[in-house]
Amino acid sequence: MSDLTLDQLRERVRGEIITPDDQQYEEARKVYNAMIDRRPALVVRAADAGDVMAVVDYARENGLDLSVRGGSHSVPGFGTCDDGVVIDLGRMRGVRIDAAKRTARAEGGATWGDFNHATHAFGLATTGGIISTTGIGGLTLGGGIGHLARGFGLSIDNLVSADVVTADGRLLVASETENEDLFWALRGGGGNFGVVTSFEYRLHPLEQVYGGPMFFELGEADTILRFYRDFIASAPEQLGAFPAFQIAPPLPFIPEDRVGDTFIIVVAAWAGPLAEGEKVLKPIHDVAPVVAEFVGPMPYPALNSAFDALVPPGLQHYWKASFGELNDGAIGAHLEYGPRIPTMNSAMHIYPINGAVHRVASDATAFAYRDTSFATVLAGMWPDPADNEANTAWVRDYYAALAPNSESGAYVNFLSGDDQGKIRANYGGNYERLVSIKKQFDPGNLFHLNQNISPEG
Ligand SMILES: Cc1cc2nc3c(=O)[nH]c(=O)nc-3n(C[C@H](O)[C@H](O)[C@H](O)COP(=O)(O)OP(=O)(O)OC[C@H]3O[C@@H](n4cnc5c(N)ncnc54)[C@H](O)[C@@H]3O)c2cc1C
Numbered sequence: 001m002s003d004l005t006l007d008q009l010r011e012r013v014r015g016e017i018i019t020p021d022d023q024q025y026e027e028a029r030k031v032y033n034a035m036i037d038r039r040p041a042l043v044v045r046a047a048d049a050g051d052v053m054a055v056v057d058y059a060r061e062n063g064l065d066l067s068v069r070g071g072s073h074s075v076p077g078f079g080t081c082d083d084g085v086v087i088d089l090g091r092m093r094g095v096r097i098d099a100a101k102r103t104a105r106a107e108g109g110a111t112w113g114d115f116n117h118a119t120h121a122f123g124l125a126t127t128g129g130i131i132s133t134t135g136i137g138g139l140t141l142g143g144g145i146g147h148l149a150r151g152f153g154l155s156i157d158n159l160v161s162a163d164v165v166t167a168d169g170r171l172l173v174a175s176e177t178e179n180e181d182l183f184w185a186l187r188g189g190g191g192n193f194g195v196v197t198s199f200e201y202r203l204h205p206l207e208q209v210y211g212g213p214m215f216f217e218l219g220e221a222d223t224i225l226r227f228y229r230d231f232i233a234s235a236p237e238q239l240g241a242f243p244a245f246q247i248a249p250p251l252p253f254i255p256e257d258r259v260g261d262t263f264i265i266v267v268a269a270w271a272g273p274l275a276e277g278e279k280v281l282k283p284i285h286d287v288a289p290v291v292a293e294f295v296g297p298m299p300y301p302a303l304n305s306a307f308d309a310l311v312p313p314g315l316q317h318y319w320k321a322s323f324g325e326l327n328d329g330a331i332g333a334h335l336e337y338g339p340r341i342p343t344m345n346s347a348m349h350i351y352p353i354n355g356a357v358h359r360v361a362s363d364a365t366a367f368a369y370r371d372t373s374f375a376t377v378l379a380g381m382w383p384d385p386a387d388n389e390a391n392t393a394w395v396r397d398y399y400a401a402l403a404p405n406s407e408s409g410a411y412v413n414f415l416s417g418d419d420q421g422k423i424r425a426n427y428g429g430n431y432e433r434l435v436s437i438k439k440q441f442d443p444g445n446l447f448h449l450n451q452n453i454s455p456e457g
Contacts, residue, residue, distance in 0.1 A: 003061040004054075008214070012054035015047035028088070031069070032449075035318040036077030040067065043086040046109075049163065049171055049197040052087055056195065057169040059085045060446050067449045068195050071111045071135020075317045076417035078138075078449050087195060089137065097122050102203045103160060108137045108196045114303040124203035125300050126158045130349070130378050131445060132305035133313075140199060141190050142413035142451075143305065145368040145375055147209070147240040147269035147303060150355030156187035156365055157356065157438055159203040164194040167442040171197070185437040188427075190412050191286030191450040192434070193441050195271045209303050210241075210277025211269035212295040213311055215248065219235060220288040222266040225334060227287045228266065228350075229326040233373070237355040238272035239280055245338035249310060252295045265289065269303055297373075310345055311381060318380040318392045321401040321414030322406035323372040326350065330376075333401035342394050345381040350374050368428035372407055377414040412451040432457075 020026045029042040044055045059066035065084025089109030095118035096105045113132035127148040144155020161175035174183035250259045270277040362370040380395040409425035439455040
């Protein structure tokens with residue numbers, strides 16, 4: 001059988017096929033991180049799973065690089081490539097709720113904003129991230145850390161099944177009872193095992209959360225970080241909360257003369273009974289004088305989109321990350337580098353890894369770091385390419401200062417393109433099983449534009 005030609009692909013695909021000759025090409029090749037400037041030969045805006053199967057066949061048969069794009073948020077820009085093929089799932093964003101079963105079936109290109117909009121109408125939710133424009137695809141496949149993780153687990157802990165187009169172009173169902181190995185690998189193994197055309201999630205009753213950001217003076221950072229470390233270890237599980245360094249944006253609740261100043265903040269999300277929210281947050285509130293806050297009851301989708309305006313598409317991104325304890329050494333590094341955060345868009349967040357996340361065994365899914373306490377992300381984000389050097393240096397220096405107190409592996413979704421050397425460490429004791437599943441489902445490493453698990457090991 002001869003290789004699928006472009007004309008034959010056009011016959012098989014119902015979505016849009018965009019080449020460098022098309023007017024939409026410049027828009028179609030762009031990804032969220034403006035530092036990434038690649039020119040694929042073909043971008044296919046898939047309409048359905050059939051399109052995805054056709055494009056996978058086309059890339060494999062023609063020996064072309066293949067990028068998969070969901071919400072486009074990958075900091076290393078895995079959703080695009082030079083000279084290869086991009087499967088853009090951005091048109092496949094449907095979300096269907098089964099209210100009786102408390103599940104949602106979402107297409108692979110949906111964002112958390114799409115997802116929350118659909119589930120909120122039924123008073124239901126599950127763990128997504130902090131920003132609503134992030135894709136459910138990439139975020140879930142890497143693990144999924146967000147406001148609701150302490151209470152409901154990671155996004156992958158709520159995954160019931162996935163429809164996956166594998167490297168041979170077949171559509172398989174992966175769940176606890178079908179293709180169990182593949183299902184295990186998808187839950188943390190990133191985009192290594194195929195294109196997920198739809199995800200089925202477990203939902204939880206949740207309409208409103210009680211929470212929001214509290215801003216404290218930088219001089220309180222040591223007190224806040226030490227308090228937070230101890231408090232979050234045993235706080236009620238429906239409380240999500242993370243500390244961050246943040247330059248105050250021009251928002252109505254920030255005193256005008258403090259806009260542009262750097263603060264240590266805590267962002268809280270209480271997903272338990274609303275009436276208890278104020279009491280549950282009181283210890284955080286009382287730890288030091290609050291300079292500004294926007295805390296109260298709000299619909300969960302409002303909290304999930306509250307920070308979207310700080311991270312519009314088109315910023316430059318350079319990120320690093322670590323897992324570890326918030327011990328004296330780590331706190332020392334935060335006190336030195338956190339206050340030097342260079343732009344309002346940038347972020348340093350310390351997410352708790354405990355509660356429901358700890359109740360799943362480290363080898364129950366591919367996500368290995370279940371027994372650590374915190375996932376730290378150093379997210380350099382800035383508008384002007386002229387500032388590239390200063391911003392990447394902040395991330396690198398901060399990361400190096402944290403390294404002596406960090407685990408060897410980190411969360412795959414927070415890493416940069418130059419972190420491929422950490423791949424084995426990111427998966428710890430799960431790495432060998434991932435390699436053997438990769439060999440079974442993608443022996444030719446068609447899906448290699450990701451934090452790559454090579455079938456060669
Ligand atoms: C502003 C911002 C905020 C973030 N916040 C969080 C957060 O709160 N919590 C968190 O855990 N992470 C967070 N992340 C990291 C995020 O999880 C990763 O960047 C993730 O890869 C984004 O997924 P995406 O679908 O938007 O990206 P894309 O660039 O579209 O995809 C990245 C890669 O994921 C894989 N992929 C995506 N969709 C599919 C699919 N349907 N099938 C198969 N493979 C697929 C592919 O390998 C793809 O190249 C954030 C990132 C950004 C930029």
